[in-house]
Amino acid sequence: MRFLIATFLFSLLTLSAFAQDESSALSCRFLTVGKAKVPDFSHPGADGSLLSIEVFSNRMSKAYECQPVDGRLRFTSSDGESLFAEAAVPANTDKAIIVVLPMPGANGPQWKMKVIADNDETFPVAGAYVLNLHNGPIRFALGEHQAGLAPGDARGFSQPEKRDDFNMAPLIFQFQNTQKEWRTGKETMLKFTPGLRYLVFAYVDARIKRPQVQIIKVLS
Known part of the structure; x- marks a missing residue:
């Protein structure tokens, strides 16, 4: 009986963790500041595909579904070969506005991101x-x-x-x-x-x- 109860509780915890992981995707809209020209970049989708993202300087982009991993969003170049930028996601966030900012002369990624919880x-x-x-x-x-x-x-x-x-x-x-x-x-x-x-x-x-x-x- 104890084994059955333990198995049942473990199953509940596993399902709960899975549900939390599945619900961790967030809706993201992007923009940049000033006259910065942001090249198209990508976000790895849940199915392994690359989601192409387009950013504007004078208005918000459309909403994209982004999937954080360990509380961070990872973006790659449009071909998926190199890191474009990473950003931490505020806790309990399901909608975000992401400001893409240049980092001229930086070693590594030339862009950084500011994540604003859209609540x-x-x-x-x-x-x-x-x-x-x-x-x-x-x-x-x-x-x-x-x-x-x-x-x-x-x-x-x-x-x-x-x-x-x-x-x-x-x-x-x-x-x-x-x-x-x-x-x-x-x-x-x-x-x-x-x-x-x-x-x-x-x-x-x-x-x-x-x-x-x-x-x-x-x-x-």
Whole structure:
């Protein structure tokens, strides 16, 4: 009897682990920053085939089903012969936005990835997600929200409560110059409506060596 019970429990645990593994696939959408031209790359599918992925700089890609292994996503060149990039997946994530970033002069892969969990806690409904890819600190105001971010940091913000009659709120970005003085680098208005969110990237334009702000509309 004990043997039968132990066998039954083992079977349940095995099935549970299998179910968790099967459900670990996540829906991924990709984009890049600025004028970076990302070559097509691939992701190994569950059946061993290569899933070809296309990335744009001014909009989100379509959704691809990606399969993490040990909490990481692995991407290869389009022919599957070399590593393109790897990325860690945040825990309890089933939808993600992946920002593909160049790493010029790097030994090994020339690209890296930032994985953003696409959920209400990280990227609020009708709100914004700000990522600092600049090599220095930034500070900004989004409606009544005010914050500063160190290089590499990110933060999600809910829809501003202070909006005008057209449902718009101001966005103001500031960067530091070489004398550590704050200078406004971007000032605009964003319209907040149900089903629309904003990705906001602060980065350095490699061509002109100056800080820039890129705003991407994300339809939920």
